[in-house]
Amino acid sequence: MDERIIFHLDMDYFYAQIEERDDTTLCGKPVTVCMVSERIGSEGAVATSNYLARQVGIKSGMSCEQARNLAPDGAFIPVRKDYYESVSDSIMEAISGSCKTLEQVSIDEAYLDMSGLCSFADASYKIKELKDAILESQSLTCSVGVGPNKIIAKMASSKNKPDGSTIITPEQVTSFISPMPIATLHGIGAKTEKALAAFGIETIGDLAAKEQSELSDTLGPQRARKLIDHARGKDDDPVAKRVKEQIGRLASLTEDTRDREILKAKLIELSSLVIEKLARDGRTYRTVTVNFVMQGLDMKSRSKTLPHATRSKKDLVRSADDILDSYLDEKSGLIRRIGVSVSQLEKPDGQMMLDKWS
Numbered sequence: 001m002d003e004r005i006i007f008h009l010d011m012d013y014f015y016a017q018i019e020e021r022d023d024t025t026l027c028g029k030p031v032t033v034c035m036v037s038e039r040i041g042s043e044g045a046v047a048t049s050n051y052l053a054r055q056v057g058i059k060s061g062m063s064c065e066q067a068r069n070l071a072p073d074g075a076f077i078p079v080r081k082d083y084y085e086s087v088s089d090s091i092m093e094a095i096s097g098s099c100k101t102l103e104q105v106s107i108d109e110a111y112l113d114m115s116g117l118c119s120f121a122d123a124s125y126k127i128k129e130l131k132d133a134i135l136e137s138q139s140l141t142c143s144v145g146v147g148p149n150k151i152i153a154k155m156a157s158s159k160n161k162p163d164g165s166t167i168i169t170p171e172q173v174t175s176f177i178s179p180m181p182i183a184t185l186h187g188i189g190a191k192t193e194k195a196l197a198a199f200g201i202e203t204i205g206d207l208a209a210k211e212q213s214e215l216s217d218t219l220g221p222q223r224a225r226k227l228i229d230h231a232r233g234k235d236d237d238p239v240a241k242r243v244k245e246q247i248g249r250l251a252s253l254t255e256d257t258r259d260r261e262i263l264k265a266k267l268i269e270l271s272s273l274v275i276e277k278l279a280r281d282g283r284t285y286r287t288v289t290v291n292f293v294m295q296g297l298d299m300k301s302r303s304k305t306l307p308h309a310t311r312s313k314k315d316l317v318r319s320a321d322d323i324l325d326s327y328l329d330e331k332s333g334l335i336r337r338i339g340v341s342v343s344q345l346e347k348p349d350g351q352m353m354l355d356k357w358s
């Protein structure tokens with residue numbers, strides 16, 4: 001096989017950077033994006049923050065209240081997940097033409113298979129092209145890692161942030177990863193870290209020096225093999241196009257309700273968002289699902305499948321509305337959140353979108 005060259009792209013302080021871009025008055029301030037819990041006005045945990053906020057100790061997952069104490073003059077912004085999703089879609093669209101295969105792995109991360117399109121020696125030009133494409137399309141910065149496989153590319157992208165890049169050639173792999181703490185290896189959580197510590201394994205290099213047989217009893221033979229391979233910088237996992245098997249949007253209601261008009265208006269709003277996303281992906285749907293999160297937080301869903309594939313908003317709204325009617329008829333209780341999703345997605349050329357790597 002020809003030499004592989006894989007890029008890993010990770011957007012910088014993604015949610016907070018989008019907010020900064022959209023509101024220039026935030027420039028130079030610590031910016032924190034807060035999750036908003038069920039009820040309007042009550043803040044949950046920090047989703048992310050910009051680098052100024054990180055300097056005063058604000059971290060993802062801490063309570064927003066705690067964050068406010070750390071940065072009394074900072075900006076605190078409620079999360080806009082659907083909007084960030086649409087920014088993410090635009091970014092992925094802008095770069096999809098620059099590689100052989102694009103594998104989106106989270107809202108702000110993707111692997112790009114660049115094998116045959118550049119070499120390690122000229123990778124820096126491709127990095128610049130990629131960063132420029134994202135800047136031009138969305139005015140946002142990212143960090144890029146380049147390596148002979150996904151594991152190395154991902155470790156490289158976090159080496160130099162924000163707006164950085166790191167290229168690790170096959171020859172540099174061992175010296176790059178060996179000294180790193182074992183917890184930085186993909187797939188090693190606190191429990192495995194502790195189990196490996198009992199073997200005196202603290203760095204990735206320590207793990208690379210072990211044989212499978214030494215760790216099989218503790219990790220299981222397959223996992224032991226895989227983690228040792230990764231620690232030796234070996235990973236042949238392909239960059240695989242990931243397809244979403246459904247597209248959906250969910251929203252909280254301002255109060256728990258079973259008012260038909262309020263629920264219908266929400267369904268129309270959500271249906272528009274779903275249709276927009278479907279159009280961006282160039283897909284059709286056949287099945288419509290409405291999700292109901294009840295006051296006690298139990299979840300119910302009801303689906304309806306249409307006779308033909310379609311991209312029609314009218315059909316989506318009508319189907320969702322029918323489902324709502326029969327649901328209200330059948331069930332009692334107040335509804336807290338409502339969602340609309342479509343599945344059985346197809347590309348116009350008739351290819352089924354499958355719920356797996358393709």
Ligand code: DGT
Pocket residue numbers: 010011012013014015016035046047048049060061107108161162
């Ligand atoms: P970075 O990559 O270190 O410059 O900063 P981010 O903010 O891009 O961090 P990353 O890549 O881990 O996560 C991407 C986005 O995912 C981030 O902007 C917000 C969201 N996110 C990350 N961690 C959490 C979390 O603990 N809770 C919630 N709700 N969202 C999170």
Ligand code: CA
Pocket residue numbers: 010011012013014108
């Ligand atoms: Ca990121």
Ligand code: CA
Pocket residue numbers: 010011106108109
């Ligand atoms: Ca990320």
